[in-house]
Amino acid sequence: MTDVSPNNTSNSSRGTVYENGVIPVLDARFECPICLNCLKDPILTTCGHRFCKECIHGWLKHTGGSCPLDGQSLSWENDLFPDNYTRREISQQRVQCPVEDCTEILPLIDAEYHVANCHQTNEPTNLQCTFSNVGCDFIPSSMNHLKTHLEKELHNHLALITAVCSGLTNRIAGSSYNNSLKSKAEESKFWDPKPKDQNDSTKPEGNNLQQLIRDLFEKVVLLEQKNREQEIQLQTLQQQTTKLVTVNKQLTSDLSLRICNGEYIWSIPDFPTKLDQMRAETGTMFYSPGFYTSYCGYRFCARINLNFKDPNYLTLNVHLMQGDNDCALEWPFSGRISLILIHPTDPNQSIRETMMSKPRLEAFKRPTAIINPRAFGYAEFISVTCTEQYLKNDSLTVKIQIKTV
Template identity: 25%
Template sequence: MSGQYPCNSDPGLDPRYVGRPQSPNVNELRGIQRGYSSPTGGRHDVQQPTGPPPIPEAYYRNFGHIPATIQGHVGMTFNPDGNQCQVTGPLPLLRSPNRGAESPLPSGYDYHFEPTLDPKYECPICLMCLRDPVQTECGHRFCSDCIKRCLRNAGLRCPVDNVSLTEAQMFPDVCVRREILDLQARCPYQDCPDLLELRDIESHKESCSYRTEPCPNQCGASMRRRSIDRHVEKECPRRLIECQYCRGPLCFNQKERHHAECPKRPISCEYCHKEVLSDHLHIHHQHDCTEIPVPCQFASFGCSERLPKERMAIHVSQSMEAHLQLMAIHFQNQQTQLPRTTSYPGTSWRMGATYDSQMSEFATAAGGKITDVHEHGARKLDPEQLVRTQIGPSNYVTSPSVMPSFGSGAFDPMDQFRALRITVKELQEKEVWMRQKVIELESKAARKDSEIATLRNEVHSLQEETKDLREHVANGIFVWRLRKYSELRVSAERGEAMVRHSEGFYTGSCGYRLCVRVNINKSETRKVLYISLFVHFMQGKYDSSLEWPFRGSITLSLVDQNIDPELKQKNITERLVAKSNLDAFKKPKTARNHKGFGYMEFASIESLEKEGLFIKDNTILIKVEVHPQSN
């Protein structure tokens, strides 16, 4: 096969191509490859072809013309005449739609050149612009990587004229490389409009805003670099946000779970329906909530009532007889565990004695404090009296821990009675201490409120003094920074009357006091927006020593805010002279004279927005110069 076709001994060569020239025509190969990879200099927006190539892959491989981006094997079958072939394997795309920006193998420069690339700068192997060009002794130029790979895979022969060739017979073509780097090419990233020299494209690709990059938060999304900031701030599911309750940072996709567990989230108490913080709910139930059900303090004796805290005192008062009966039953059950006879100072507790006799002896042992147990049990206690023995809802007795323990050991009524008296005394002392503490805190809070009020008065006084000093410093020349200009313009377009007044200023240390009024209005005849400027005299400290009506001149100016030293500022200025017969220049009888003097159509809004730089950062500068007439 190599004798019939002397290019090389590649086993993939088909003998039916012996009639073709040994050195392929570059224009022919460029036409063959059109559709698989667009011609050098063209945009790579051609999709994968559907038909078979006119020349099989073996023909490319023998001449080293298989582009570096082709992956996998392409099978071919021929008809009996040998003049047609069919593709039996997949035909991969030769380049990505990004115009070769991310080519997996090194090859030539595959960019859109302007003007179109000269054929002399094309590599005969990859049919792209030469990258690191080398020249052979036979006078052909190739990409350095392309020719080296061709010599390794197809043999030591020139792929153009088939002469013997080794790497030692090639040298870098520095002159052509410099010419190529001077060529102009488009950025390879889609939609990027930049046209750069070839030497700058690689560095441009690293910073190109159209380059696709993954999200820095590793959310799995990819977007253009120019959109990363917006994605990270507003769209990324893993972006950091601030919890509206605890003000702590959290990921956006964990917002719902965090809010369900946030200790600072306000929730409603299931009993009193008041809003409390999540981590304070337990404390609220224990100390503050008056609707939470609590067991009766006589639950250890058999009372099964569970009522809200505020109703438990009423229950204890109204059910005292029933509680005493429960206690008596409890005591009777206990005496089965006591010895047959048990003596106590002043009385004896005998098994089999009647309930009345035992309770009478208990009353006698108590020092005559209770003369009639039945009468005492029938008497109802005042609920307020019970509440006074408590230290607020937080210390309400909800368990028998405060009551003496009757459930274990020998029963001693005197010890239990003394324990009750000691407990009541301790609670009363604690109540007194808490009341004193509350009085101290209230007194301290009152002092702090007084100090705060004093500081507020001082701040207000300083603000007034500062304003007065600022008005005197003007000395007849006042510059007003009119902010939020767009609001005035929008209100004028809607037909709404929106007027703004400046702060007052003095014409001197003991001069007149004035202010400026501005508004935007629409001309009824020409339907054009104009800015109106007026001056109003105000009541001042020195009006009684001044001559009225005011005599002199006033200059109004809209300041051009251009700071370029090469461009001259073009202020819009008008000068008006005071007229003594007008009310606007007479001594004001109110804080601000309702009569003003100025111009309804000082300047058109169109001229302000087109000429110069009168509007900057949504702000207009208005300058007023007052020149009183000297006597």
């Protein structure tokens, strides 16, 4: 596991920022590698790592029993021991509350709880549902409230979008139909016979024929004008319909990337041709679409290319991308990332690699561009010669799973 562009600068300024202060940075000895908070009921493993009791138990329950740092197999009964020495060290640490005008001296382990529960933090105001423009009148009280609403009301939001699209289609169809009726009514007026004139019989027959020809010519010109107007209206409606179809496809595509909950299957078609391109042009890379860890969560994409030092291996990495709600998220990103190369016939031969984020690296800080130039992943994920057995119809399939911690 490698960081493609490691950052040599220290990340010692990291902390939980509040309205009036910052909780001091934890000593590395007192930080849980899973939750990145102060150790609670510290547990020491046989491989020499410390975790919160609740964190390591939950980790082993969901991952099948391996250390999140070095992958060594661990059992609850034989490999986990209470670390009473570290517990005493933590209990002796004291810090002053970072909130202005608060002079309370607190145990280190209770500092975050004290600030979060005893000092009111700022919440965004004037929040509204993302789907308010299509009829949702829900008013959230906080970002967490909004997030819960978006996750629970997904089907209702889709129904609102469908109703709006159907309404637009009906309005267009109704407008076309009404215009057609109106134009037909106007055309019929052109053919209404003129009232008979009692004196017409006294007019020469030649004059009557010339008048009839002029009247018919005027009616032909008017009909041609109306026909041209209808053609223009039809072209306009066709353009509007095409635009609506494009918007609907884009909305459907974006929605699938938002609600995948950090689990995206990237199918790379015509992979042998792409492999030839990467061999022919050094530096050629292919990126997946950007997908989200949750509807309002972090946005990631995957990248595949030949290893710059040894082109006999494929490199597989992930990048953070700018999302719509980055200002409401916690940075740097903290979570677990799994990269899986899917075998088309035998799931047991699929290659799976799991890694934990490292907040001190630039790759996990808030992106300042559309895509963070720093990536995180595996420089030698698989040998190029081994990729043939993972192809199905010349397509390579990669599954990316990203879960926040």
